[in-house]
Amino acid sequence: MLTLLSVSISTIVLINVKKWNWNALFVALAMMTFLSITTVNNSGSASWSFLSHSLAVDSLSAPLIILSCWLAPLCFLAQNVVKGNSGSLQNGFLALTCSIIFFLLLTFSSLNILSFFICFEATLIPTLVLITRWGANVERLQAGTYFLFYTLFGSLPLLVSIVLISQTTSTLMIPISEIVSLQGNTFFSINIWWVITIVAFLVKMPIYGFHLWLPKAHVEAPVAGSMILAAILLKLGGYGIIRMNAYFPDVTTLSAILTVICCWGALITSILCTRQTDLKALIAYSSVGHMSLVAAGTIVFSDWTISGAIMLMVAHGLVSSALFALANILYERTHTRNIFITRGFKMITVLLPFWWLISCAANLGLPPLPNLIGELYIITGIISWSIFLAPILGVATVFGAIYSLLIYQSTNTQSIVLSSMNFSEISPREHILILFHLLPLLSIIVAPNSCMVWSN
Amino acid sequence: MLKLGRCVHLLARCTNQTSSFARTLASGGTDITKPFRQIRDGLSWTIPKDLQNSDRPPGEVDVLIIGGGAMGSSIAYFLKAARKAGVSVAVVERDSGYSMSSTVLSVGSIRQQFSTPENIYMSMYSAQFIKNVQEHLQVEGSDPPDLQFNDQGYLFLATKDKEHILHENHIIQKNCGAKVELMTQNQLKKRFPWMNTDNVTLGSYGLENEGWLDPWSLLKSFKEKAIDLGAKYYNAEVTGFNVVDDDAKPIDPTQFAPNGRRLNSVMVSMINSPEVVEVKSSYVVLTAGAWSGQLGKLLGIGTGPKEENLHMPIPVEPRKRYVYFFHCPEGPGLECPLLIDPSGSYVRREGFGGNYLCGKSPNECDEPSCEDLNVNYDFFDTEIWPNLAHRIPVMEKLKVKSAWAGYYDYNCLDQNAIIGSHPAYGNFLMATGFSGHGIQQSPAVGKLVSEKILAGEFQTIDVSKFGFERCITETPVLERCVI
Numbered sequence: 054m055l056t057l058l059s060v061s062i063s064t065i066v067l068i069n070v071k072k073w074n075w076n077a078l079f080v081a082l083a084m085m086t087f088l089s090i091t092t093v094n095n096s097g098s099a100s101w102s103f104l105s106h107s108l109a110v111d112s113l114s115a116p117l118i119i120l121s122c123w124l125a126p127l128c129f130l131a132q133n134v135v136k137g138n139s140g141s142l143q144n145g146f147l148a149l150t151c152s153i154i155f156f157l158l159l160t161f162s163s164l165n166i167l168s169f170f171i172c173f174e175a176t177l178i179p180t181l182v183l184i185t186r187w188g189a190n191v192e193r194l195q196a197g198t199y200f201l202f203y204t205l206f207g208s209l210p211l212l213v214s215i216v217l218i219s220q221t222t223s224t225l226m227i228p229i230s231e232i233v234s235l236q237g238n239t240f241f242s243i244n245i246w247w248v249i250t251i252v253a254f255l256v257k258m259p260i261y262g263f264h265l266w267l268p269k270a271h272v273e274a275p276v277a278g279s280m281i282l283a284a285i286l287l288k289l290g291g292y293g294i295i296r297m298n299a300y301f302p303d304v305t306t307l308s309a310i311l312t313v314i315c316c317w318g319a320l321i322t323s324i325l326c327t328r329q330t331d332l333k334a335l336i337a338y339s340s341v342g343h344m345s346l347v348a349a350g351t352i353v354f355s356d357w358t359i360s361g362a363i364m365l366m367v368a369h370g371l372v373s374s375a376l377f378a379l380a381n382i383l384y385e386r387t388h389t390r391n392i393f394i395t396r397g398f399k400m401i402t403v404l405l406p407f408w409w410l411i412s413c414a415a416n417l418g419l420p421p422l423p424n425l426i427g428e429l430y431i432i433t434g435i436i437s438w439s440i441f442l443a444p445i446l447g448v449a450t451v452f453g454a455i456y457s458l459l460i461y462q463s464t465n466t467q468s469i470v471l472s473s474m475n476f477s478e479i480s481p482r483e484h485i486l487i488l489f490h491l492l493p494l495l496s497i498i499v500a501p502n503s504c505m506v507w508s509n
Numbered sequence: 510m511l512k513l514g515r516c517v518h519l520l521a522r523c524t525n526q527t528s529s530f531a532r533t534l535a536s537g538g539t540d541i542t543k544p545f546r547q548i549r550d551g552l553s554w555t556i557p558k559d560l561q562n563s564d565r566p567p568g569e570v571d572v573l574i575i576g577g578g579a580m581g582s583s584i585a586y587f588l589k590a591a592r593k594a595g596v597s598v599a600v601v602e603r604d605s606g607y608s609m610s611s612t613v614l615s616v617g618s619i620r621q622q623f624s625t626p627e628n629i630y631m632s633m634y635s636a637q638f639i640k641n642v643q644e645h646l647q648v649e650g651s652d653p654p655d656l657q658f659n660d661q662g663y664l665f666l667a668t669k670d671k672e673h674i675l676h677e678n679h680i681i682q683k684n685c686g687a688k689v690e691l692m693t694q695n696q697l698k699k700r701f702p703w704m705n706t707d708n709v710t711l712g713s714y715g716l717e718n719e720g721w722l723d724p725w726s727l728l729k730s731f732k733e734k735a736i737d738l739g740a741k742y743y744n745a746e747v748t749g750f751n752v753v754d755d756d757a758k759p760i761d762p763t764q765f766a767p768n769g770r771r772l773n774s775v776m777v778s779m780i781n782s783p784e785v786v787e788v789k790s791s792y793v794v795l796t797a798g799a800w801s802g803q804l805g806k807l808l809g810i811g812t813g814p815k816e817e818n819l820h821m822p823i824p825v826e827p828r829k830r831y832v833y834f835f836h837c838p839e840g841p842g843l844e845c846p847l848l849i850d851p852s853g854s855y856v857r858r859e860g861f862g863g864n865y866l867c868g869k870s871p872n873e874c875d876e877p878s879c880e881d882l883n884v885n886y887d888f889f890d891t892e893i894w895p896n897l898a899h900r901i902p903v904m905e906k907l908k909v910k911s912a913w914a915g916y917y918d919y920n921c922l923d924q925n926a927i928i929g930s931h932p933a934y935g936n937f938l939m940a941t942g943f944s945g946h947g948i949q950q951s952p953a954v955g956k957l958v959s960e961k962i963l964a965g966e967f968q969t970i971d972v973s974k975f976g977f978e979r980c981i982t983e984t985p986v987l988e989r990c991v992i
Contacts, residue, residue: 189568189569190567190568190569191563191567328593330593330594330595330596331595386771387791388569388773388774388789388790388791389569389571389790389791391571391594391595391596391597391791393594393595393596393963394571394596394791394792394962394963396965397965468964468965468966477753
């Protein structure tokens with residue numbers, strides 16, 4: 054663990070090297086990624102490994118740590134150079150992205166809830182700066198405002214709850230959270246306590262009622278920011294709910310309500326996706342849909358749904374990031390994200406439709422890719438909890454398939470406007486970028502236990 | 510203390526705004542939808558005021574339209590009216606008063622009597638649009654637009670030797686579905702007794718969908734509806750283009766396949782300011798009217814190598830045409846059509862007080878200079894009045910009240926429109942060169958260009974005959990009925 058962190062800090066130091074900034078950083082981050090794979094814990098038990106005083110890895114955080122480390126070099130591959138910026142501004146960009154990854158690693162491996170919270174909040178500021186400084190349109194100011202205030206207002210109750218927990222149980226260690234018992238004063242107060250704890254994560258995930266910041270932030274962020282946001286920052290929410298649920302084993306009233314809200318949210322968002330005109334907004338809304346499903350899974354909190362949630366988080370991170378990278382490849386060439394104008398590229402961009410097909414197929418849940426496994430586990434768990442949610446989840450899945458195929462069909466197979474298709478060729482860098490997004494999906498197929506959680 | 514004062518100040522402003530809204534409601538004011546529109550437009554909540562009402566174009570836009578006359582505004586309207594596409598449209602117009610624009614200085618008439626089927630179809634579509642303009646172009650919260658469309662036909666007159674042209678055109682027009690009738694000399698004498706039908710053997714009279722309207726209202730309605738739907742107009746001038754030249758390969762000039770060039774961004778310089786904004790756009794539409802040829806040169810069209818189809822300039826240049834407004838007390842009344850003499854002069858009724866508009870295209874060798882828009886009154890005395898007096902005897906007694914001059918965006922090749930993209934720059938579309946019949950085709954052209962952008966091909970009418978390719982191969986598509 055300490056090796057990982059030291060490597061990540063060294064990447065920030067490397068930024069001040071004058072030449073070879075991006076390439077050196079890429080190599081350092083790739084080294085870190087390969088180191089991180091050693092954290093994988095295949096024993097299937099709930100043990101903590103890499104144990105130190107304040108940092109450790111268990112089978113819940115290992116896949117997410119690997120995901121963050123994996124996405125780091127891919128971000129720098131996608132945003133190859135920030136055009137037109139001076140050297141110090143480029144260094145700033147690199148420093149911000151590296152600091153996000155550093156804090157993410159700390160978040161996923163921290164053993165103390167307060168340090169988890171501090172690092173959770175610390176990822177906010179660099180992301181905000183990334184969106185508002187390097188975004189392309191004037192709407193980025195509004196996007197930054199929405200992002201900042203939604204997340205901040207969500208996490209204030211979490212801070213209150215953490216202080217309360219530390220007062221009542223006089224400990225904030227995560228490994229012993231299951232055996233600590235929280236006594237509420239009345240029957241209802243434990244429910245309220247639980248809600249104020251997880252509302253920060255619900256906003257971060259986001260679920261349908263709190264999702265307004267996501268399409269704005271994703272659309273306005275530069276591609277590296279979009280990729281990190283979609284891939285990992287959203288998963289902080291899922292991770293947080295799973296960790297915090299250990300303190301609240303018997304919240305039934307509000308958890309039932311929240312599960313239903315999340316399922317309906319998934320349905321509504323999937324329907325909204327079919328009517329979007331901006332490609333990046335489409336992918337952003339699909340993130341909301343998938344994450345609402347994950348949220349429902351984590352709130353139901355059974356073995357199957359938790360495993361499904363982690364699997365879906367990892368798979369969705371990779372696929373969503375791949376889709377944003379693909380959208381950016383087209384955007385760099387046509388300067389528009391409108392799906393009626395970026396159309397019909399099957400004949401022009403030679404190998405790209407293959408990557409589009411796999412990414413869209415993964416997005417809709419095609420077996421044997423892990424997206425399906427995660428969705429299946431979650432849906433099975435939720436249906437066994439209440440049969441009435443079955444039609445809602447079924448229709449949500451159908452609409453998920455509809456908009457994923459819509460993405461593929463409109464960008465690749467629609468009628469083309471041949472005369473406006475003057476394109477530079479897709480460089481090998483871009484092909485490698487998408488390939489490395491999709492390779493881990495294949496490896497998860499053959500080693501699913503790496504992304505499944507302990508059986509209690 | 511300061512905070513308290515600020516709170517009170519904000520509260521006062523809030524109540525002020527609500528009370529003014531209440532006052533507007535109570536007084537039956539027309540613009541009650543403005544507050545709702547402000548709420549609908551979410552950006553107004555968090556973006557500072559001076560960024561919102563910015564006069565500068567944004568850094569990135571989906572479609573940039575150069576020139577905000579009737580063509581540009583029509584294209585902007587149709588692009589935005591296809592609401593499910595959600596394209597962002599910016600129109601760059603350097604003259605906010607439209608003082609030299611061909612649109613506002615035009616006589617504003619619409620006819621179906623062309624010899625090219627595409628022209629006939631375009632005019633028919635536009636006539637339908639104009640008749641239903643209140644349905645299409647009404648802005649919520651204000652009065653429906655009134656174009657003052659006078660439904661009155663054109664009357665083309667032909668002497669014995671030009672009769673066959675009129676016959677051939679008539680067959681083409683009938684095939685396209687235009688409602689036109691041919692009238693012999695006797696029929697003309699009976700129908701229009703005030704007309705001298707001496708050497709005229711045939712007349713072609715439009716029965717429906719022809720007439721004249723107020724072009725300024727048309728422009729204003731298109732512009733206001735486009736702005737209401739979300740298009741943005743900027744008072745600025747295009748001064749340069751940036752081209753991306755990845756793998757520009759020389760191509761076979763007989764095949765109009767795209768090479769590696771792409772129009773990346775447009776340099777827009779603000780009026781009265783040294784500021785130049787670079788606007789990245791996915792499509793650029795050139796509707797600059799008489800100045801389109803000039804703008805094409807900025808892009809290198811006309812000065813480039815032949816292998817890349819850049820050797821032919823856009824053949825559009827301004828030509829000055831005069832329009833004279835006169836009063837004739839005994840002139841023909843309501844039944845006066847837009848009469849076109851075999852000599853080329855035209856005259857039409859204007860209003861109901863015995864006023865008329867007339868004009869004539871001068872011969873090639875007598876083209877007036879286009880330096881300014883000053884009117885030459887001698888032209889009326891020597892070229893137009895004798896023909897008028899010969900054709901309509903009562904018009905020997907008339908008094909010229911005023912006159913103005915306007916530019917035709919004259920297509921030197923064949924006086925027909927150029928609609929379509931340039932072979933060298935696939936995302937550069939043109940809709941120009943209308944040579945005097947632009948206003949009547951503006952709704953149709955708007956629809957066709959929006960289809961080209963959103964669907965990739967012309968769906969309503971196939972105007973590929975009017976593409977720029979004919980300018981490169983120099984095969985004119987001649988229009989016989991040019992006024």
